[in-house]
Amino acid sequence: GWHGGWAMALRAFRLIRILKFEHYFEAVTLFDNVLQRSKHVLVTTGLGALIIWVGCATLLWITESSNPLVDGKFDSIPSAMFYTSLFLGGEWAVCDFTILGQIHGIFICLFGIGLFAVPTGIMYSGFYxxxxxxxxxxxxxxxxxxxxxxxxxxxxxxxxxxxxxxxx
Structure with a gap:
């Protein structure tokens, strides 16, 4: 009853305080300052990553949609986007690609390294x-x-x- 309402109010105030935790920790404030300073470059990098992701998925769909050895994993662009996101993150599905798909896979790996390295460099530069x-x-x-x-x-x-x- 009455005590539960007060306890709930105190929990709400505690939650508000936790949500403002950046004021209590210098590292969080520093990270926030870096994000604010680098936000335009990071947004541009994110849009570039989206274009690379969709472009690579489209190329995999073009090269592998007719390949019977991949069990329909690239029958549609959204399905190809799922597997491309795995490939860009460093994982690789066990399937037999065509020669064009294998060549494309090499470039996906290189793009994946760049997709993680560029934002890391931007953040490092902002911290510096x-x-x-x-x-x-x-x-x-x-x-x-x-x-x-x-x-x-x-x-x-x-x-x-x-x-x-x-x-x-």
């Missing part, structure tokens, strides 16, 4: 740029700081004791 920007900002903040009492340049933020504090 953000970390470099953060270091530069940190250097700018600490570059010209001087101690108010003695005028020395501050390299590290440690507690600077005065003579009065040492006597106490």
């Amino acid at each position: 740029e953000i970390i470099k920007d953060r270091r530069e900002q940190q250097e700018k903040r600490t570059k010209d700081l001087t101690c108010d009492s003695c005028g020395a340049k501050v390299k590290y933020f440690l507690h600077h004791r005065t003579l009065d504090e040492q006597d106490v």
Whole structure:
């Protein structure tokens, strides 16, 4: 009854807090910043991957739809898209392709490597740029700081004791 409603409300607040977990973890915020900075390039890469996927599936459908040894796996383009997604991910079905299908399979493997390597490189570049920007900002903040009492340049933020504090 009444206690169950309060418990449900507390669970809802806990869920809201979990959904905002990026504010509590620096790594999640960094990953989000990289995605925001690279989103246009990643979307373009994703569209290129979609074109490669559909194009490879269409070519497999053209080369293998009349092949009786593949047991109807490439009778339609959607069926060929399923197997092409497996091939692009590094798996390979046990079936006897025609010579054209085998040649096409080699190119599918090469495209698959590129489909995973390009977004990985984009993300790496985004991480590098953000970390470099953060270091530069940190250097700018600490570059010209001087101690108010003695005028020395501050390299590290440690507690600077005065003579009065040492006597106490």
